[in-house]
Amino acid sequence: MTGSVDEVARVALALPGVVQGQHFEVPDFRVGGRIFCTARRGEPLAMVKLPQEIQTAVMTGHPEAITLAAGAWGRAGATLVRTDLVRAELLADLIVSAWRHTAPKPLLAAYLADQERPR
Amino acid sequence: MTMTMLQEKAARAAAGPPILDMRALEKHFGRAQALAPVTLNIGAGEFVSLIGPSGCGKSTLLKLVARLLEPSGGGITWWDGDFAQVGQPGRRLAFGWRQATFAPDQTTMVEVRFEAVGEETRVTVEHTGWDRVPPVHVARHALPDPVFSRHLADWWRALLASLGERL
Numbered sequence: 431m432t433g434s435v436d437e438v439a440r441v442a443l444a445l446p447g448v449v450q451g452q453h454f455e456v457p458d459f460r461v462g463g464r465i466f467c468t469a470r471r472g473e474p475l476a477m478v479k480l481p482q483e484i485q486t487a488v489m490t491g492h493p494e495a496i497t498l499a500a501g502a503w504g505r506a507g508a509t510l511v512r513t514d515l516v517r518a519e520l521l522a523d524l525i526v527s528a529w530r531h532t533a534p535k536p537l538l539a540a541y542l543a544d545q546e547r548p549r
Numbered sequence: 550m551t552m553t554m555l556q557e558k559a560a561r562a563a564a565g566p567p568i569l570d571m572r573a574l575e576k577h578f579g580r581a582q583a584l585a586p587v588t589l590n591i592g593a594g595e596f597v598s599l600i601g602p603s604g605c606g607k608s609t610l611l612k613l614v615a616r617l618l619e620p621s622g623g624g625i626t627w628w629d630g631d632f633a634q635v636g637q638p639g640r641r642l643a644f645g646w647r648q649a650t651f652a653p654d655q656t657t658m659v660e661v662r663f664e665a666v667g668e669e670t671r672v673t674v675e676h677t678g679w680d681r682v683p684p685v686h687v688a689r690h691a692l693p694d695p696v697f698s699r700h701l702a703d704w705w706r707a708l709l710a711s712l713g714e715r716l
Contacts, residue, residue: 483608484583484618491581520579523619530617539636542616546631 434476434513438469441525447537448529466532467525474514476521478528479507488524492516566629567592568640569614573623576609584609586623615644 435457442448442459451458451465458468468477477499480488488496488509495515499508513521530538567590576584584606591597599607612618613625616632627642628634635642 481608481612483604483606484578486604487581487583487609488578489581491577492579517579523578527618538616542632546633 434474435469435471437513437518437521438467438476438525441522442467442529445526445529445533446541447533461529461532462534462537464532466528474512476511476513476525478509478511478524479532480509480524480528481507481531484527485509492520565593567626568628570626570629571610571614571623572625574610574613574620574625575622576606576613576618577621583618584613588623611644615642 438459439450439457443450445461447461448459449461451460453465456468456470458465460466466479470476485498485504485507489498492515495512497510498504499510509524511521511524533541570590572588573586574584574588575582575586587606587610589597599610601607609618613620628637628640634640
Protein backbone atom coordinates (compact mmCIF):
# COMPACT_ATOMS: atom_id res chain seq x y z
CA MET A 431 0.00 0.00 0.00
CA THR A 432 1.41 3.38 -0.92
CA GLY A 433 1.78 5.94 1.77
CA SER A 434 0.69 9.54 1.81
CA VAL A 435 4.16 11.09 1.98
CA ASP A 436 4.58 11.98 -1.70
CA GLU A 437 1.16 13.60 -2.18
CA VAL A 438 1.37 15.54 1.09
CA ALA A 439 4.96 16.61 0.40
CA ARG A 440 4.05 17.85 -3.07
CA VAL A 441 1.59 20.38 -1.62
CA ALA A 442 3.30 21.17 1.67
CA LEU A 443 6.82 21.75 0.35
CA ALA A 444 5.49 24.15 -2.30
CA LEU A 445 4.44 26.53 0.50
CA PRO A 446 6.89 29.16 1.79
CA GLY A 447 9.13 28.35 4.74
CA VAL A 448 8.19 24.68 4.97
CA VAL A 449 10.75 22.12 6.03
CA GLN A 450 10.25 18.39 6.24
CA GLY A 451 11.13 16.72 9.51
CA GLN A 452 10.35 13.53 11.33
CA HIS A 453 9.27 12.47 14.80
CA PHE A 454 8.72 8.89 15.99
CA GLU A 455 9.31 7.68 12.41
CA VAL A 456 6.45 9.93 11.19
CA PRO A 457 7.38 12.42 8.45
CA ASP A 458 6.15 15.89 9.38
CA PHE A 459 6.01 19.31 7.74
CA ARG A 460 6.78 22.42 9.74
CA VAL A 461 6.67 26.17 9.28
CA GLY A 462 8.34 28.47 11.79
CA GLY A 463 9.29 25.33 13.73
CA ARG A 464 5.65 24.27 14.21
CA ILE A 465 4.13 21.14 12.71
CA PHE A 466 1.05 21.75 10.56
CA CYS A 467 0.71 18.36 8.87
CA THR A 468 2.16 14.88 8.89
CA ALA A 469 2.12 11.92 6.52
CA ARG A 470 2.62 8.17 6.81
CA ARG A 471 4.82 5.74 4.97
CA GLY A 472 2.94 2.66 3.79
CA GLU A 473 -0.43 4.01 4.93
CA PRO A 474 -2.81 6.41 3.13
CA LEU A 475 -3.20 8.62 6.17
CA ALA A 476 -2.29 12.24 6.82
CA MET A 477 -2.77 14.63 9.73
CA VAL A 478 -3.64 18.29 9.25
CA LYS A 479 -3.83 20.75 12.12
CA LEU A 480 -7.09 22.69 11.84
CA PRO A 481 -9.17 25.03 14.01
CA GLN A 482 -12.13 23.45 15.74
CA GLU A 483 -14.87 24.88 13.51
CA ILE A 484 -13.16 23.56 10.38
CA GLN A 485 -12.59 20.18 12.03
CA THR A 486 -16.31 19.95 12.78
CA ALA A 487 -17.32 20.94 9.24
CA VAL A 488 -15.00 18.56 7.41
CA MET A 489 -15.75 15.62 9.71
CA THR A 490 -19.47 16.18 9.19
CA GLY A 491 -19.08 16.37 5.42
CA HIS A 492 -16.65 13.45 5.08
CA PRO A 493 -17.23 11.12 8.03
CA GLU A 494 -15.83 8.12 6.14
CA ALA A 495 -12.52 9.85 5.47
CA ILE A 496 -11.89 12.52 8.10
CA THR A 497 -11.77 11.92 11.85
CA LEU A 498 -10.51 13.58 14.98
CA ALA A 499 -7.20 12.34 16.35
CA ALA A 500 -7.56 10.73 19.75
CA GLY A 501 -7.43 12.67 23.01
CA ALA A 502 -5.58 15.93 23.50
CA TRP A 503 -4.06 15.84 19.98
CA GLY A 504 -7.51 16.00 18.44
CA ARG A 505 -8.61 18.81 20.74
CA ALA A 506 -5.46 20.71 19.77
CA GLY A 507 -6.44 20.51 16.10
CA ALA A 508 -5.01 17.21 14.88
CA THR A 509 -7.39 15.94 12.18
CA LEU A 510 -6.80 12.61 10.43
CA VAL A 511 -7.46 12.34 6.69
CA ARG A 512 -7.63 9.10 4.70
CA THR A 513 -5.82 10.30 1.61
CA ASP A 514 -7.19 7.46 -0.53
CA LEU A 515 -10.77 8.54 0.18
CA VAL A 516 -10.60 12.28 -0.53
CA ARG A 517 -9.99 14.17 -3.74
CA ALA A 518 -6.57 15.69 -4.25
CA GLU A 519 -8.10 19.21 -4.33
CA LEU A 520 -9.64 18.75 -0.88
CA LEU A 521 -6.42 17.37 0.60
CA ALA A 522 -4.51 20.33 -0.86
CA ASP A 523 -7.04 22.83 0.55
CA LEU A 524 -6.77 21.26 4.00
CA ILE A 525 -2.96 21.35 3.92
CA VAL A 526 -2.87 24.98 2.74
CA SER A 527 -5.49 25.97 5.36
CA ALA A 528 -3.42 24.29 8.07
CA TRP A 529 -0.32 26.12 6.85
CA ARG A 530 -2.12 29.52 6.85
CA HIS A 531 -3.25 28.97 10.45
CA THR A 532 0.27 28.02 11.57
CA ALA A 533 2.64 30.22 9.55
CA PRO A 534 4.25 33.27 11.21
CA LYS A 535 2.37 36.46 10.31
CA PRO A 536 5.11 38.07 8.15
CA LEU A 537 5.48 34.89 6.11
CA LEU A 538 1.71 34.63 5.63
CA ALA A 539 1.51 38.30 4.62
CA ALA A 540 4.25 37.85 2.01
CA TYR A 541 2.53 34.73 0.66
CA LEU A 542 -0.83 36.50 0.36
CA ALA A 543 0.76 39.51 -1.35
CA ASP A 544 2.42 37.15 -3.82
CA GLN A 545 -0.90 35.39 -4.48
CA GLU A 546 -2.49 38.70 -5.48
CA ARG A 547 0.36 39.89 -7.68
CA PRO A 548 -0.76 40.00 -11.36
CA ARG A 549 0.77 37.13 -13.30
CA MET B 550 -36.27 53.41 6.87
CA THR B 551 -36.19 56.41 9.19
CA MET B 552 -34.64 59.73 8.32
CA THR B 553 -31.87 59.02 10.84
CA MET B 554 -31.01 55.77 9.09
CA LEU B 555 -31.03 57.50 5.70
CA GLN B 556 -28.77 60.21 7.05
CA GLU B 557 -26.45 57.60 8.49
CA LYS B 558 -26.35 55.74 5.19
CA ALA B 559 -25.61 58.95 3.31
CA ALA B 560 -22.88 59.80 5.78
CA ARG B 561 -21.32 56.39 5.30
CA ALA B 562 -21.42 56.74 1.52
CA ALA B 563 -19.71 60.10 1.83
CA ALA B 564 -17.08 58.58 4.11
CA GLY B 565 -15.75 56.40 1.31
CA PRO B 566 -15.84 52.81 0.14
CA PRO B 567 -16.97 50.02 2.42
CA ILE B 568 -14.24 48.61 4.59
CA LEU B 569 -15.39 45.11 3.81
CA ASP B 570 -17.53 44.15 0.83
CA MET B 571 -18.46 40.47 0.61
CA ARG B 572 -20.45 39.18 -2.34
CA ALA B 573 -21.80 35.64 -2.15
CA LEU B 574 -18.71 34.74 -0.15
CA GLU B 575 -18.70 31.04 0.67
CA LYS B 576 -16.46 28.24 1.82
CA HIS B 577 -16.71 24.52 1.48
CA PHE B 578 -14.26 21.68 1.88
CA GLY B 579 -15.38 19.05 -0.60
CA ARG B 580 -18.90 18.10 0.48
CA ALA B 581 -18.54 20.00 3.76
CA GLN B 582 -20.10 23.43 3.71
CA ALA B 583 -18.33 25.65 6.24
CA LEU B 584 -20.06 28.89 5.16
CA ALA B 585 -23.13 29.32 2.96
CA PRO B 586 -22.97 32.31 0.57
CA VAL B 587 -22.94 35.61 2.46
CA THR B 588 -23.37 39.07 0.97
CA LEU B 589 -22.52 41.82 3.40
CA ASN B 590 -20.79 45.16 3.35
CA ILE B 591 -19.50 47.02 6.33
CA GLY B 592 -18.77 50.73 6.20
CA ALA B 593 -16.63 53.01 8.30
CA GLY B 594 -18.02 53.50 11.79
CA GLU B 595 -20.46 50.63 11.58
CA PHE B 596 -20.78 48.14 14.42
CA VAL B 597 -21.92 44.76 13.14
CA SER B 598 -22.62 41.62 15.17
CA LEU B 599 -22.73 38.16 13.64
CA ILE B 600 -25.17 36.03 15.56
CA GLY B 601 -25.89 32.38 14.92
CA PRO B 602 -25.72 28.89 16.39
CA SER B 603 -22.49 27.02 16.78
CA GLY B 604 -21.27 25.73 13.42
CA CYS B 605 -23.15 28.24 11.25
CA GLY B 606 -19.96 29.82 9.91
CA LYS B 607 -19.26 32.88 12.08
CA SER B 608 -15.61 31.99 12.67
CA THR B 609 -15.19 30.82 9.09
CA LEU B 610 -16.40 34.20 7.80
CA LEU B 611 -13.91 36.05 10.00
CA LYS B 612 -11.12 33.77 8.81
CA LEU B 613 -12.02 34.43 5.19
CA VAL B 614 -11.80 38.16 5.96
CA ALA B 615 -8.36 37.57 7.50
CA ARG B 616 -7.42 35.33 4.56
CA LEU B 617 -6.63 32.42 6.84
CA LEU B 618 -8.89 30.51 4.45
CA GLU B 619 -9.29 30.74 0.69
CA PRO B 620 -12.93 31.26 -0.44
CA SER B 621 -14.58 28.56 -2.52
CA GLY B 622 -16.84 31.06 -4.23
CA GLY B 623 -17.89 34.70 -4.30
CA GLY B 624 -15.54 37.53 -3.54
CA ILE B 625 -14.42 40.04 -0.99
CA THR B 626 -12.74 43.42 -1.16
CA TRP B 627 -11.04 45.39 1.57
CA TRP B 628 -11.40 49.19 1.22
CA ASP B 629 -12.49 48.60 -2.38
CA GLY B 630 -9.26 46.83 -3.19
CA ASP B 631 -7.39 43.60 -2.65
CA PHE B 632 -5.95 42.32 0.61
CA ALA B 633 -2.85 44.51 0.11
CA GLN B 634 -5.03 47.40 1.35
CA VAL B 635 -4.95 45.88 4.81
CA GLY B 636 -2.14 47.28 6.89
CA GLN B 637 -1.95 50.58 5.00
CA PRO B 638 -2.13 53.69 7.22
CA GLY B 639 -5.61 53.90 8.74
CA ARG B 640 -6.56 50.54 7.27
CA ARG B 641 -5.86 47.96 9.89
CA LEU B 642 -7.83 44.87 10.81
CA ALA B 643 -7.51 43.17 14.15
CA PHE B 644 -9.01 39.99 15.53
CA GLY B 645 -9.48 39.20 19.17
CA TRP B 646 -10.45 35.60 19.84
CA ARG B 647 -12.38 35.08 23.01
CA GLN B 648 -10.71 32.90 25.60
CA ALA B 649 -12.64 31.04 28.28
CA THR B 650 -12.21 32.84 31.55
CA PHE B 651 -13.73 32.44 34.98
CA ALA B 652 -13.88 34.62 38.03
CA PRO B 653 -11.53 33.23 40.68
CA ASP B 654 -14.39 32.29 43.01
CA GLN B 655 -16.78 31.08 40.33
CA THR B 656 -17.91 27.50 40.63
CA THR B 657 -20.30 25.36 38.69
CA MET B 658 -23.21 23.04 39.41
CA VAL B 659 -22.95 19.63 37.84
CA GLU B 660 -25.13 16.56 37.95
CA VAL B 661 -23.30 13.25 38.26
CA ARG B 662 -25.11 10.04 37.34
CA PHE B 663 -23.88 6.51 37.99
CA GLU B 664 -25.40 3.70 35.93
CA ALA B 665 -24.57 0.00 35.93
CA VAL B 666 -23.83 -1.15 32.37
CA GLY B 667 -22.93 -4.81 32.42
CA GLU B 668 -19.98 -5.13 34.77
CA GLU B 669 -19.02 -1.50 34.34
CA THR B 670 -20.26 1.64 35.98
CA ARG B 671 -21.01 4.45 33.55
CA VAL B 672 -20.44 7.93 34.91
CA THR B 673 -22.19 10.87 33.28
CA VAL B 674 -21.38 14.41 34.31
CA GLU B 675 -23.61 17.22 33.06
CA HIS B 676 -23.39 20.94 33.61
CA THR B 677 -26.65 22.14 35.12
CA GLY B 678 -25.86 25.74 35.98
CA TRP B 679 -23.55 28.07 37.77
CA ASP B 680 -23.59 28.12 41.52
CA ARG B 681 -21.27 28.89 44.37
CA VAL B 682 -21.84 25.54 46.01
CA PRO B 683 -20.69 22.78 43.68
CA PRO B 684 -22.01 19.32 44.54
CA VAL B 685 -19.07 17.62 42.84
CA HIS B 686 -17.29 16.71 46.06
CA VAL B 687 -20.42 15.02 47.42
CA ALA B 688 -20.20 12.30 44.80
CA ARG B 689 -16.45 12.26 44.51
CA HIS B 690 -15.90 9.22 46.74
CA ALA B 691 -18.65 7.12 45.21
CA LEU B 692 -16.19 5.70 42.70
CA PRO B 693 -12.46 5.07 42.72
CA ASP B 694 -10.83 8.43 42.15
CA PRO B 695 -9.07 7.69 38.83
CA VAL B 696 -12.34 6.72 37.15
CA PHE B 697 -14.24 9.72 38.41
CA SER B 698 -11.41 12.12 37.72
CA ARG B 699 -11.10 10.98 34.12
CA HIS B 700 -14.78 11.56 33.35
CA LEU B 701 -14.82 14.88 35.17
CA ALA B 702 -11.71 16.04 33.34
CA ASP B 703 -13.24 15.13 29.95
CA TRP B 704 -16.43 17.01 30.77
CA TRP B 705 -14.54 20.04 32.06
CA ARG B 706 -12.40 20.26 28.93
CA ALA B 707 -15.49 20.03 26.72
CA LEU B 708 -17.15 22.85 28.66
CA LEU B 709 -14.05 25.05 28.40
CA ALA B 710 -13.77 24.34 24.68
CA SER B 711 -17.40 25.26 24.05
CA LEU B 712 -17.08 28.50 26.01
CA GLY B 713 -13.82 29.37 24.30
CA GLU B 714 -15.27 28.88 20.83
CA ARG B 715 -18.43 30.89 21.48
CA LEU B 716 -18.00 34.29 19.85
